[in-house]
Amino acid sequence: MLILLLFVIIAILFIVKYYKNKKLNNNNIEPPGPLNLPFIGTLYLLLKDPHLAIQNLSFKYGKVMTLFFANVKTVVISDPNYLKEVFVNQSDKSTDRFLMGTAKLIGHEKDILFSNGDYWRNYRKILAMSFQKLKDHQGITKNVSEEAFKLSEAFDWYATSGQVVNPGPLFKMFTLNVIMELLYCDRSSYDLKEQHPILMALKLVEESLAVGNVVDLFPILSSFTKKYKDNLTQNLEAVWKYSQESIHMHREKLRKNPSKIDDLLDLFISEINNSANPEFYNDEGLYRVCSDLLLSGTETSSSTMSWLLLYLINNPNFQDKARSELLEAAGGKRRIELSEKNKTPFFNACIKEALRIRPVGALSLPRIASEDISCGPYTIEKGSQILMNVYGLAMDPTIWEEPEVFNPYRWLASDMNQSSYAFIPFGCGARICVGSNLAKDEIFLGVGNVLLNYIFGSVDGNPISDKGHFGIALQTCDYNVKLTKI
Numbered sequence: 131m132l133i134l135l136l137f138v139i140i141a142i143l144f145i146v147k148y149y150k151n152k153k154l155n156n157n158n159i160e161p162p163g164p165l166n167l168p169f170i171g172t173l174y175l176l177l178k179d180p181h182l183a184i185q186n187l188s189f190k191y192g193k194v195m196t197l198f199f200a201n202v203k204t205v206v207i208s209d210p211n212y213l214k215e216v217f218v219n220q221s222d223k224s225t226d227r228f229l230m231g232t233a234k235l236i237g238h239e240k241d242i243l244f245s246n247g248d249y250w251r252n253y254r255k256i257l258a259m260s261f262q263k264l265k266d267h268q269g270i271t272k273n274v275s276e277e278a279f280k281l282s283e284a285f286d287w288y289a290t291s292g293q294v295v296n297p298g299p300l301f302k303m304f305t306l307n308v309i310m311e312l313l314y315c316d317r318s319s320y321d322l323k324e325q326h327p328i329l330m331a332l333k334l335v336e337e338s339l340a341v342g343n344v345v346d347l348f349p350i351l352s353s354f355t356k357k358y359k360d361n362l363t364q365n366l367e368a369v370w371k372y373s374q375e376s377i378h379m380h381r382e383k384l385r386k387n388p389s390k391i392d393d394l395l396d397l398f399i400s401e402i403n404n405s406a407n408p409e410f411y412n413d414e415g416l417y418r419v420c421s422d423l424l425l426s427g428t429e430t431s432s433s434t435m436s437w438l439l440l441y442l443i444n445n446p447n448f449q450d451k452a453r454s455e456l457l458e459a460a461g462g463k464r465r466i467e468l469s470e471k472n473k474t475p476f477f478n479a480c481i482k483e484a485l486r487i488r489p490v491g492a493l494s495l496p497r498i499a500s501e502d503i504s505c506g507p508y509t510i511e512k513g514s515q516i517l518m519n520v521y522g523l524a525m526d527p528t529i530w531e532e533p534e535v536f537n538p539y540r541w542l543a544s545d546m547n548q549s550s551y552a553f554i555p556f557g558c559g560a561r562i563c564v565g566s567n568l569a570k571d572e573i574f575l576g577v578g579n580v581l582l583n584y585i586f587g588s589v590d591g592n593p594i595s596d597k598g599h600f601g602i603a604l605q606t607c608d609y610n611v612k613l614t615k616i
């Protein structure tokens with residue numbers, strides 16, 4: 131009897147949900163999608179490797195499809211023209227972020243990653259201008275180059291002792307040091323046993339984020355997840371406090387000598403001071419932006435470096451070719467600088483290919499439809515979450531020849547004619563990644579300098595698995611390498 135009752139309740143919920151979801155105003159058509167179950171929506175199809183599951187679903191349901199993350203109606207776009215239509219032509223309706231509980235906990239809607247409206251626009255403008263000026267600031271870019279050299283030295287011990295090493299944590303330390311130097315005039319040693327307290331806090335924040343979505347999707351679980359939230363808040367507070375101290379120090383220095391610009395935070399504060407409405411920006415906004423940069427600008431770049439090295443190990447010919455090209459560009463020195471970047475087209479193509487084949491932001495960061503949005507023959511209903519299928523686009527055989535093959539030459543072919551919306555590792559439209567140039571410089575200098583100094587191989591001579599896993603980003607599985615000093 132009980133089972134029958136349960137069955138009837140589920141059937142009723144299902145029918146109500148089905149009709150509610152099918153009904154859009156003005157006879158607009160909802161993008162198709164798989165069976166939407168009560169409570170869990172279509173999550174039953176996304177349990178393992180969501181980027182692969184979504185790619186497969188898009189083969190079946192098309193380049194615009196509707197999924198349900200529990201109750202959250204989600205439209206996934208896997209077509210370059212539709213991406214342009216939605217995120218560029220109708221950017222007034224598609225620029226806001228879809229904000230769940232964890233995002234709000236991180237940014238309090240007072241940062242850049244997870245804020246909307248005029249607040250986001252004003253802070254983003256200042257940050258984008260600061261990054262623009264960073265490019266022309268020789269002194270600051272020199273620090274990134276120095277850090278890349280220290281990264282290369284960190285591999286030395288492994289090469290001389292013959293020990294294998296997992297390059298991931300060293301790459302992570304490199305990207306963290308770059309941000310720490312840009313914001314806090316601080317850095318940490320590459321000795322993985324001696325970690326800076328801020329790195330420990332950041333690591334714990336990242337671990338909490340990896341489980342964040344489940345907690346966000348099922349508010350009913352919130353009483354069980356208090357510990358998770360307390361842990362996240364406690365570690366975020368450590369990052370905020372550290373940022374506040376640095377902001378105070380930077381402000382004091384600039385008050386005494388406004389022209390002494392030594393890092394990104396100096397640029398950011400002086401852009402604020404010189405803006406039309408400096409009173410709009412306060413310390414809370416500043417320290418939340420600092421923690422954004424730590425969160426969004428470290429794992430992303432270091433994971434891409436790990437992917438690039440993995441593919442260069444699996445393709446030793448490409449590794450040799452990239453090294454020879456770097457060596458020639460560096461005039462025979464074992465140290466490459468950003469000023470030589472235009473002399474290394476093949477290595478640059480390898481970086482692009484790594485960003486294509488394993489985009490760490492495989493589904494970008496969610497946006498929300500702030501109004502009904504037209505997308506080809508469909509309508510994306512107001513309030514829906516919208517995802518860009520960055521990974522699916524990169525694996526689309528109608529766009530790329532042999533998409534699963536790491537082939538840097540595809541970027542060098544003179545007839546390369548892909549839509550720029552087919553390759554969107556940094557997202558697209560008004561919220562495109564603000565740190566993309568810094569990321570590309572880090573990858574160039576970080577991987578370029580280690581390649582110039584060591585030959586890398588897998589431990590057993592076999593190719594390393596490029597399957598990866600979907601955590602806070604699309605990351606490589608941990609892998610060890612052996613290396614020989616040149």
Ligand code: HEM
Pocket residue numbers: 242243244254309422423426427428430431434489490491494495555556557558559560561562563564565566568569
């Ligand atoms: C390979 C490295 C990186 C990748 C693949 C990447 C990817 C992305 C993606 C996909 C987005 C969302 C874009 C959208 O909504 O359309 C994003 C946003 C963002 N990224 Fe990156 N990113 C990388 C490195 C960095 C770095 C180094 C920084 C800064 C130090 C950074 C800072 C940001 C910020 C602040 C946003 C939010 C922009 C906004 O909401 O207006 N990222 N990134």
